Amino acid sequence: MLWHDYAINLYLIIFLVEKAINITQKNSLAPLKIKIFRNIWIANLVSNLGTWMHNIGAGWLMTDLSTDPFLVSLIQVSVVLPGFILTIPAGVLADIVDRRIYLLLAISWMIIFAVIIGAITIFGDTTPFLLILFTFALGMGTAMILPAFTALTPDLVPKNQLVEAVTLNSIAMNITRALGPAIAGILIAISGPGLVFILNGISFIAIFVVIFNYDNSNSIDNKSKEGFIEALFSGFSFLKNSKQLIIVMIRTIAFFSVGSAILTFLPLIVREEMNAGPQSYSFLVTSMGIGAVIAGISLTNFRARYKNNNILIFSIIVTSISLLGLAYIRSIFPLAIIMFFSGISWMCAVSTLHVSAQLSLPAWVRARGMSLYLSSFMGSWALGSAIWGQIAKLTNISIALTVAVAFGIIINIFTAKWKLTDI
Secondary structure (H helix, E strand, C coil): CCHHHHHHHHHHHHHHHHHHHHHHHHHCCHHHHCHHHHHHHHHHHHHHHHHHHHHHHHHHHHHHHCCCHHHHHHHHHHHHHHHHHHHHHHHHHHHHCCHHHHHHHHHHHHHHHHHHHHHHHHCCCCCHHHHHHHHHHHHHHHHHHHHHHHHHHHHHCCHHHHHHHHHHHHHHHHHHHHHHHHHHHHHHHHHCHHHHHHHHHHHHHHHHHHHHCCCCCCCCCCCCCCCHHHHHHHHHHHHHHCHHHHHHHHHHHHHHHHHCHHHHHHHHHHHHHCCCCHHHHHHHHHHHHHHHHHHHHHHHHHHHHCCHHHHHHHHHHHHHHHHHHHHHCCCHHHHHHHHHHHHHHHHHHHHHHHHHHHHCCCHHHHHHHHHHHHHHHHHHHHHHHHHHHHHHHHCCHHHHHHHHHHHHHHHHHHHCCCCCCCC
């Protein structure tokens, strides 16, 4: 890919960030007037930038270490499988311990493992096993952090600003989804992925400092007074009696078990089937991020016109079309368009499901409830990635993606009878 095309893409990202700010100033920036939310939002922006840079570096490095589709798919599995395993106990802990201390420990874990894998890579000692192992360790840190952070948001903003706060968090995530791969592509081409991994570790320092200085003594004490086991079972008991949370989890599994295939095969498609470099790979992921940013800044108005269930159906249809395009098209710019629309569908689905989960939960069980939702998200992503990777190993990537689309149509038709409530 030509460098001037890459520069154009970076310019488009900057333009979209400015556009996002201008649009959200009109209707969605109210939570950013709250100092602690603003500080955490900015710090998360920085750390998420590092995370996306790491994901691009890890995916690309694995294609350098192995061309086995199943091994390459294990990078995505190692990112999200810890979430399936750990988010539920992490949610319980976040409900019964001091969330500030808990988050500081989890963030410290992330810094240590990110810097270590960076150093190993710079010295040229990385193996597929080590890359998967350290990516899994970073996934463990993410799994421990997510329930606490998602439970923290409603404590930082008034309830009538929760939708705007969640949307702002999603916009920040997807700005970094667009910008992180672009930066990573340049750095990988210049110096390799080792520096990218080191920068990921450094990026966590900002959120560590903000949480360290966060005074939660004036926050409403919603911590459970139960022990760990009792709190764990009470969380499952709540789920059993929460029809809306069960519906959100079912629809989450149906969407992300299929949608996971998009990022699972992308590095292998670019490197092995298009004979392109890291700039092309990051360009495609950046295109997906740009689509997600545009969807994020439009969602408030979109929700005012359409029901949540219809937004999710739209996301399923667009994701299915995107997967078919990814299965058979091997030209960079048509693929960029496909990734752009997949970013739109991804953002619409994530935001809709996430807010639906948030609003179905009372404060006393919020972290545990969100951990159950996140477990369904991470588990379906991990399982989907592994299954599609194994099918690709036995056949090829195009067949695996086509099978994913067929499965997605069937499972989403079946689960469509369980409708999301409107926000």
